[in-house]
Amino acid sequence: MTARNLYHGTPTPWNDAPRTPTGRDGWSVVDGEVLYLTDALDEAQRYAGSTGVVYCVDAPHALPVAVVRQNQSLSKKRGRWVRGVYVTPPSLVRNWELLGANQ
Numbered sequence: 001m002t003a004r005n006l007y008h009g010t011p012t013p014w015n016d017a018p019r020t021p022t023g024r025d026g027w028s029v030v031d032g033e034v035l036y037l038t039d040a041l042d043e044a045q046r047y048a049g050s051t052g053v054v055y056c057v058d059a060p061h062a063l064p065v066a067v068v069r070q071n072q073s074l075s076k077k078r079g080r081w082v083r084g085v086y087v088t089p090p091s092l093v094r095n096w097e098l099l100g101a102n103q
Helices: 041-048 065-071
Strands: 005-010 035-038 053-058 085-088 095-101
Touching: 005 041, 035 041, 041 053, 065 085
Parallel strands: none
Antiparallel strands: 005 035, 005 053, 035 085, 053 095
């Protein structure tokens, strides 16, 4: 797999490693096991909010959220498949860089 740089915005910074709010690690989108990533920096900044942070993430195994939802027999979000949003378990993130706090 090739490296894929995506962005993750979060209101709560990671301490020393990528993590989900639940602390779980896996592919389930309903059990809080995945990190949500986007290819759009402005979307990550919007999600992080005014006091959050944005990370640039090397996630070569990230899959589009629509593919994962289909594999788990889940329905579309709000009647459509979401574009530009990817998911990966935290354990599959290779490198991450803090881009900074939102201003």
